[in-house]
Amino acid sequence: MRTLCVTSGKGGVGKTTLSINLGIAIARTGRRVLMLDGDLGLANLNVMLGIIPKLTIHDVVRGHKTLSEIVMPTDYGIDLIAGASGIAELADLGESERQNVMRDLEGLSGYDFLIIDTGAGIGSNVVRFVLAADDALIVTTPHPTSLTDAYGIIKTVLAEESKPLKLLVNCATSASDAQRIASRLKGVTDKFMHGTLECIGHVPDDPLIEKSILAQKPHLLLNPRSASAQRINEAAMRLLKGSDGDLKSSLGRFLRKLLGR
Incomplete structure:
Protein backbone atom coordinates (compact mmCIF):
# COMPACT_ATOMS: atom_id res chain seq x y z
CA MET A 1 0.00 0.00 0.00
CA ARG A 2 1.50 3.30 -1.11
CA THR A 3 0.90 6.17 1.32
CA LEU A 4 0.22 9.73 0.19
CA CYS A 5 -0.24 12.56 2.67
CA VAL A 6 -2.01 15.72 1.46
CA THR A 7 -1.44 18.75 3.66
CA SER A 8 -1.18 22.52 3.71
CA GLY A 9 0.21 25.26 5.88
CA ALA A 43 -13.30 15.90 9.86
CA ASN A 44 -14.41 17.03 6.41
CA LEU A 45 -13.99 14.17 3.91
CA ASN A 46 -17.41 12.65 4.57
CA VAL A 47 -19.03 16.11 4.53
CA MET A 48 -17.53 16.86 1.11
CA LEU A 49 -18.93 13.56 -0.16
CA GLY A 50 -22.36 14.06 1.37
CA ILE A 51 -21.98 10.99 3.59
CA ILE A 52 -23.20 10.69 7.18
CA PRO A 53 -21.07 7.92 8.73
CA LYS A 54 -22.51 5.58 11.32
CA LEU A 55 -19.03 4.77 12.58
CA THR A 56 -15.92 6.97 12.72
CA ILE A 57 -12.33 6.78 13.82
CA HIS A 58 -13.53 7.77 17.29
CA ASP A 59 -14.97 4.26 17.63
CA VAL A 60 -11.51 2.86 16.89
CA VAL A 61 -9.75 5.13 19.37
CA ARG A 62 -12.20 4.04 22.06
CA GLY A 63 -11.55 0.39 21.22
CA HIS A 64 -15.13 -0.30 20.15
CA LYS A 65 -14.32 -1.09 16.52
CA THR A 66 -11.34 -1.87 14.29
CA LEU A 67 -10.46 0.22 11.24
CA SER A 68 -11.59 -2.54 8.89
CA GLU A 69 -15.02 -2.46 10.54
CA ILE A 70 -15.52 1.27 9.91
CA VAL A 71 -14.31 1.41 6.29
CA MET A 72 -17.11 2.78 4.12
CA PRO A 73 -17.41 2.19 0.37
CA THR A 74 -18.56 5.19 -1.65
CA ASP A 75 -20.24 5.63 -5.02
CA TYR A 76 -17.05 7.12 -6.45
CA GLY A 77 -14.65 4.16 -6.54
CA ILE A 78 -12.86 5.07 -3.31
CA ASP A 79 -13.28 3.78 0.24
CA LEU A 80 -13.34 6.07 3.26
CA ILE A 81 -12.32 6.02 6.91
CA ALA A 82 -14.27 8.93 8.40
CA GLY A 83 -12.98 11.24 11.08
CA ALA A 84 -15.03 12.62 13.95
CA SER A 85 -15.99 16.27 13.65
CA GLY A 86 -16.08 18.30 16.82
CA ILE A 87 -14.62 15.70 19.17
CA ALA A 88 -11.85 17.73 20.76
CA GLU A 89 -9.81 14.89 22.24
CA LEU A 90 -9.12 13.51 18.76
CA ALA A 91 -7.30 16.68 17.72
CA ASP A 92 -4.26 15.66 19.73
CA LEU A 93 -4.17 11.90 20.19
CA GLY A 94 -2.07 10.44 22.95
CA GLU A 95 0.57 7.88 22.07
CA SER A 96 -1.51 4.85 23.03
CA GLU A 97 -4.53 6.03 21.04
CA ARG A 98 -2.37 6.80 18.01
CA GLN A 99 -0.86 3.31 18.19
CA ASN A 100 -4.33 1.74 18.42
CA VAL A 101 -5.35 3.46 15.22
CA MET A 102 -2.16 2.83 13.30
CA ARG A 103 -1.79 -0.81 14.29
CA ASP A 104 -5.24 -1.38 12.87
CA LEU A 105 -3.91 -0.24 9.51
CA GLU A 106 -1.88 -3.44 9.41
CA GLY A 107 -5.13 -5.38 9.25
CA LEU A 108 -6.27 -3.61 6.11
CA SER A 109 -5.44 -5.34 2.85
CA GLY A 110 -6.26 -5.15 -0.80
CA TYR A 111 -5.54 -1.44 -1.26
CA ASP A 112 -2.91 0.10 -3.51
CA PHE A 113 -3.08 3.64 -2.12
CA LEU A 114 -3.78 5.14 1.28
CA ILE A 115 -4.46 8.87 0.92
CA ILE A 116 -4.39 10.83 4.17
CA ASP A 117 -6.08 14.22 4.22
CA THR A 118 -4.45 15.95 7.18
CA GLY A 119 -5.39 19.04 9.09
CA ALA A 120 -3.72 22.31 8.14
CA GLY A 121 -0.72 23.76 9.94
CA ILE A 122 2.28 22.33 11.72
CA GLY A 123 0.69 20.40 14.59
CA SER A 124 2.40 17.25 15.81
CA ASN A 125 -0.11 14.86 14.20
CA VAL A 126 0.18 16.62 10.84
CA VAL A 127 3.98 16.50 10.87
CA ARG A 128 3.96 12.83 11.93
CA PHE A 129 1.76 11.88 9.00
CA VAL A 130 3.88 13.87 6.53
CA LEU A 131 7.16 12.38 7.74
CA ALA A 132 5.80 8.82 7.72
CA ALA A 133 4.16 8.86 4.28
CA ASP A 134 5.90 7.72 1.10
CA ASP A 135 4.78 10.89 -0.65
CA ALA A 136 3.76 14.24 0.80
CA LEU A 137 1.81 16.78 -1.24
CA ILE A 138 1.74 20.41 -0.11
CA VAL A 139 -1.25 22.42 -1.38
CA THR A 140 -1.00 26.19 -1.65
CA THR A 141 -2.73 29.06 -3.41
CA PRO A 142 -1.28 32.32 -4.79
CA HIS A 143 -2.45 34.21 -1.70
CA PRO A 144 0.55 35.62 0.23
CA THR A 145 -0.56 34.13 3.57
CA SER A 146 -0.99 30.72 1.94
CA LEU A 147 2.52 30.91 0.49
CA THR A 148 3.98 31.96 3.84
CA ASP A 149 2.24 29.09 5.62
CA ALA A 150 3.24 26.62 2.89
CA TYR A 151 6.84 27.64 3.44
CA GLY A 152 6.28 27.09 7.16
CA ILE A 153 5.14 23.48 6.77
CA ILE A 154 7.94 22.76 4.28
CA LYS A 155 10.52 24.20 6.67
CA THR A 156 9.11 22.29 9.65
CA VAL A 157 9.10 18.95 7.83
CA LEU A 158 12.56 19.33 6.30
CA ALA A 159 14.01 20.37 9.65
CA GLU A 160 13.06 16.88 10.86
CA GLU A 161 14.02 14.89 7.77
CA SER A 162 15.44 15.56 4.33
CA LYS A 163 12.78 14.08 2.05
CA PRO A 164 11.32 14.94 -1.36
CA LEU A 165 8.10 16.92 -1.18
CA LYS A 166 5.54 17.63 -3.87
CA LEU A 167 3.63 20.86 -4.50
CA LEU A 168 0.27 21.60 -6.09
CA VAL A 169 -0.79 25.20 -6.71
CA ASN A 170 -4.56 25.59 -6.38
CA CYS A 171 -6.74 28.52 -7.51
CA ALA A 172 -4.07 29.71 -9.93
CA THR A 173 -4.95 32.59 -12.25
CA SER A 174 -2.75 31.15 -15.00
CA ALA A 175 -0.13 28.51 -15.70
CA SER A 176 2.59 31.17 -15.64
CA ASP A 177 1.35 32.42 -12.26
CA ALA A 178 1.48 28.88 -10.88
CA GLN A 179 4.99 28.41 -12.28
CA ARG A 180 6.12 31.64 -10.65
CA ILE A 181 4.78 30.52 -7.27
CA ALA A 182 6.33 27.06 -7.60
CA SER A 183 9.70 28.51 -8.60
CA ARG A 184 9.63 30.86 -5.63
CA LEU A 185 8.95 28.10 -3.11
CA LYS A 186 11.39 25.72 -4.79
CA GLY A 187 14.06 28.41 -4.76
CA VAL A 188 13.91 29.01 -1.03
CA THR A 189 13.67 25.25 -0.39
CA ASP A 190 16.82 24.58 -2.44
CA LYS A 191 18.72 27.49 -0.92
CA PHE A 192 17.92 27.23 2.76
CA MET A 193 16.80 23.64 3.40
CA HIS A 194 17.99 20.10 2.79
CA GLY A 195 15.27 18.65 0.64
CA THR A 196 13.57 18.87 -2.73
CA LEU A 197 10.26 20.33 -3.83
CA GLU A 198 8.66 19.13 -7.06
CA CYS A 199 5.63 20.91 -8.50
CA ILE A 200 3.21 18.35 -9.97
CA GLY A 201 0.95 20.96 -11.51
CA HIS A 202 -1.69 23.56 -10.83
CA VAL A 203 -5.48 23.83 -10.73
CA PRO A 204 -7.02 27.02 -12.14
CA ASP A 205 -9.43 29.11 -10.12
CA ASP A 206 -12.83 27.76 -11.15
CA PRO A 207 -16.28 28.63 -9.72
CA LEU A 208 -17.46 25.16 -10.76
CA ILE A 209 -15.33 23.69 -7.98
CA GLU A 210 -17.17 25.76 -5.38
CA LYS A 211 -20.48 24.63 -6.88
CA SER A 212 -19.41 20.98 -6.55
CA ILE A 213 -18.51 21.59 -2.89
CA LEU A 214 -21.94 23.07 -2.21
CA ALA A 215 -23.54 20.10 -4.00
CA GLN A 216 -21.37 17.70 -1.93
CA LYS A 217 -20.38 15.87 -5.11
CA PRO A 218 -16.87 15.34 -6.54
CA HIS A 219 -15.83 17.92 -9.09
CA LEU A 220 -14.47 15.25 -11.46
CA LEU A 221 -17.94 13.72 -11.73
CA LEU A 222 -19.95 16.91 -12.05
CA ASN A 223 -17.60 18.80 -14.37
CA PRO A 224 -15.33 16.23 -16.05
CA ARG A 225 -14.60 18.35 -19.13
CA SER A 226 -13.62 21.51 -17.26
CA ALA A 227 -10.02 22.72 -17.45
CA SER A 228 -9.68 22.38 -13.66
CA ALA A 229 -10.78 18.72 -13.78
CA GLN A 230 -8.25 18.05 -16.52
CA ARG A 231 -5.48 19.62 -14.45
CA ILE A 232 -6.44 17.47 -11.45
CA ASN A 233 -6.26 14.35 -13.62
CA GLU A 234 -2.83 15.38 -14.89
CA ALA A 235 -1.58 15.95 -11.33
CA ALA A 236 -2.87 12.51 -10.30
CA MET A 237 -0.98 10.87 -13.16
CA ARG A 238 2.22 12.61 -12.05
CA LEU A 239 1.68 11.30 -8.54
CA LEU A 240 1.43 7.78 -9.93
CA LYS A 241 4.84 7.93 -11.58
CA GLY A 242 7.29 5.77 -9.67
CA SER A 243 4.61 4.64 -7.20
CA ASP A 244 4.47 0.98 -8.22
CA GLY A 245 6.83 -0.78 -5.86
CA ASP A 246 6.77 -3.14 -2.91
CA LEU A 247 3.35 -2.07 -1.62
CA LYS A 248 3.39 -4.31 1.46
CA SER A 249 6.74 -3.10 2.76
CA SER A 250 5.69 0.45 1.97
CA LEU A 251 2.85 0.22 4.50
CA GLY A 252 5.26 -1.35 6.99
CA ARG A 253 7.66 1.56 6.64
CA PHE A 254 4.80 4.00 7.09
CA LEU A 255 3.64 2.40 10.32
CA ARG A 256 7.14 2.10 11.77
CA LYS A 257 7.89 5.74 11.06
CA LEU A 258 4.53 6.93 12.35
CA LEU A 259 4.96 5.05 15.62
CA GLY A 260 8.54 6.19 16.00
CA ARG A 261 10.13 2.80 15.56
Missing part, protein backbone atom coordinates in the same frame (compact mmCIF):
# COMPACT_ATOMS: atom_id res chain seq x y z
CA LYS A 10 -3.06 27.17 5.82
CA GLY A 11 -6.69 26.14 5.95
CA GLY A 12 -9.12 27.03 3.20
CA VAL A 13 -6.81 26.30 0.27
CA GLY A 14 -8.89 23.42 -1.15
CA LYS A 15 -6.82 20.59 0.30
CA THR A 16 -9.72 18.26 1.11
CA THR A 17 -11.45 18.85 -2.22
CA LEU A 18 -8.22 18.07 -4.05
CA SER A 19 -7.59 14.97 -1.90
CA ILE A 20 -10.97 13.52 -2.88
CA ASN A 21 -10.66 14.29 -6.57
CA LEU A 22 -7.06 13.07 -6.78
CA GLY A 23 -8.18 9.86 -5.08
CA ILE A 24 -10.97 9.40 -7.62
CA ALA A 25 -8.58 10.06 -10.52
CA ILE A 26 -6.14 7.46 -9.18
CA ALA A 27 -8.94 4.93 -8.61
CA ARG A 28 -10.00 5.31 -12.23
CA THR A 29 -6.66 3.83 -13.28
CA GLY A 30 -7.64 0.55 -11.61
CA ARG A 31 -5.91 1.11 -8.27
CA ARG A 32 -7.84 0.49 -5.07
CA VAL A 33 -7.82 3.68 -3.01
CA LEU A 34 -8.54 4.11 0.69
CA MET A 35 -8.93 7.62 2.10
CA LEU A 36 -8.24 8.40 5.75
CA ASP A 37 -9.47 11.62 7.32
CA GLY A 38 -6.36 12.72 9.19
CA ASP A 39 -7.93 15.98 10.34
CA LEU A 40 -8.84 14.07 13.46
CA GLY A 41 -10.78 16.72 15.37
CA LEU A 42 -12.43 18.53 12.45
